[in-house]
Amino acid sequence: MSSTYGKIFKISTFGESHGKAIGVIVDGCPAGVEFNEEFIQNELDRRKPGQSRITTQRKESDEFQVLSGIFEGKTTGTPIAMVIPNEDQRSKDYSHIATQFRPSHADYTYTVKYGNRDYRGGGRSSARETAARVAAGALAKLLLNNDAISITAYVSQVGKLKLDKQYWELDLSKTDNNAVRCPDEQMAQKMFDYIDEIRKKGDSIGGIITCVIKGVPAGWGEPVFDKLHAELGKAMLGINAVKGFEYGSGFEGIELLGSEHNDEFFIGEDGKVHTKTNLSGGIQGGISNGEDIYFKVAFKPVATIMQDQESINEAGEKVIVSGKGRHDPCVLPRAVPIVEAMAALVLADFSLRAKTNKV
Ligand SMILES: Cc1cc2nc3c(=O)[nH]c(=O)nc-3n(C[C@H](O)[C@H](O)[C@H](O)COP(=O)(O)O)c2cc1C
Numbered sequence: 001m002s003s004t005y006g007k008i009f010k011i012s013t014f015g016e017s018h019g020k021a022i023g024v025i026v027d028g029c030p031a032g033v034e035f036n037e038e039f040i041q042n043e044l045d046r047r048k049p050g051q052s053r054i055t056t057q058r059k060e061s062d063e064f065q066v067l068s069g070i071f072e073g074k075t076t077g078t079p080i081a082m083v084i085p086n087e088d089q090r091s092k093d094y095s096h097i098a099t100q101f102r103p104s105h106a107d108y109t110y111t112v113k114y115g116n117r118d119y120r121g122g123g124r125s126s127a128r129e130t131a132a133r134v135a136a137g138a139l140a141k142l143l144l145n146n147d148a149i150s151i152t153a154y155v156s157q158v159g160k161l162k163l164d165k166q167y168w169e170l171d172l173s174k175t176d177n178n179a180v181r182c183p184d185e186q187m188a189q190k191m192f193d194y195i196d197e198i199r200k201k202g203d204s205i206g207g208i209i210t211c212v213i214k215g216v217p218a219g220w221g222e223p224v225f226d227k228l229h230a231e232l233g234k235a236m237l238g239i240n241a242v243k244g245f246e247y248g249s250g251f252e253g254i255e256l257l258g259s260e261h262n263d264e265f266f267i268g269e270d271g272k273v274h275t276k277t278n279l280s281g282g283i284q285g286g287i288s289n290g291e292d293i294y295f296k297v298a299f300k301p302v303a304t305i306m307q308d309q310e311s312i313n314e315a316g317e318k319v320i321v322s323g324k325g326r327h328d329p330c331v332l333p334r335a336v337p338i339v340e341a342m343a344a345l346v347l348a349d350f351s352l353r354a355k356t357n358k359v
């Protein structure tokens with residue numbers, strides 16, 4: 001069951017990084033959603049490897065094929081299967097670590113859990129699997145278009161290089177103009193140079209992606225367990241290499257007094273309920289309040305580095321591990337569409353759940 005997500009809009013992904021293909025089955029998508037293939041392909045292109053010299057150099061076209069669930073350009077209401085062939089596996093890069101555990105990758109834990117491990121490219125633990133989520137997330141975005149919801153993520157920090165502006169002070173339409181996916185050109189250039197410098201040293205670096213969701217009406221979410229922010233947190237923490245999730249005022253909010261932190265209500269010119277501030281991050285009691293939903297996702301530095309590190313092998317013997325081949329020195333630029341996709345999947349599910357709230 002670990003490969004499935006969602007209660008009504010459900011997805012299951014399949015495939016390994018060096019197997020024949022990866023893919024996704026979407027179940028529960030309503031009939032009649034415009035299946036815009038060009039849009040879905042574009043989302044996959046934003047995530048695919050080999051985009052610039054600061055990403056892995058594996059060359060995948062990531063062109064997806066639809067096997068079922070679409071007729072005359074629209075979803076039919078039946079399961080939708082999308083497949084993405086693997087085209088550029090280079091499994092020999094992993095031969096030397098077939099029985100070794102890379103520090104901080106999933107090699108050791110997979111071996112313990114399953115008693116076997118497809119060591120080629122990390123198998124199922126590879127972030128290659130996230131392409132399948134991006135395809136499903138793109139469909140979720142198309143569903144959410146009906147509700148005029150927008151989901152926009154961008155790189156706000158790489159290592160210690162941090163954007164000092166809030167999302168509303170930035171022109172987020174510029175995010176995809178550069179290889180880093182940071183909407184501030186000057187900062188993007190600094191981040192690019194920094195990642196490139198680290199790449200040349202065979203090392204890696206982490207960072208933060210900020211995401212903002214606009215247009216979610218008040219009333220989506222659940223009051224207990226499946227709180228909207230809890231589901232968003234689960235979705236984000238389920239992305240490879242994610243180490244932190246923070247929404248609304250987050251950890252910094254604890255320094256404020258209640259009188260500073262409370263979001264006071266008023267009726268806006270549009271006749272709707274609004275809050276003067278939005279430290280709640282658009283969610284109160286696990287349910288959306290109609291304001292922007294925003295959160296941050298922290299990614300660790302990539303585990304596979306081109307430097308010697310101490311580890312052990314399956315026999316428990318000491319070994320020196322050094323990565324080979326093609327790896328992301330920093331996952332952030334390619335993780336932007338993944339964060340958006342996972343947020344879209346959560347919201348698509350809640351948009352359908354909201355329809356069962358009341359008569
Ligand atoms: C977009 C993206 C690309 C990644 N690329 C690599 C990579 O090239 N090499 C690597 O070792 N890890 C990479 N990772 C991270 C690993 O997949 C991840 O660290 C591994 O599955 C272990 O899981 P954990 O870090 O969540 O514990 C990437 C993650 C993402 C989100």
Ligand SMILES: C=C(O[C@@H]1CC(C(=O)O)=C[C@@H](OP(=O)(O)O)[C@H]1O)C(=O)O
Pocket residue numbers: 017048049056057058060089090093120121122125126127128131240325326327328
């Ligand atoms: C293939 C992708 O990224 C891969 C993610 C990844 C990892 O360990 O997560 C390791 C590398 O795999 P390989 O050695 O097979 O090239 C990356 O290239 C992709 O995102 O499509």
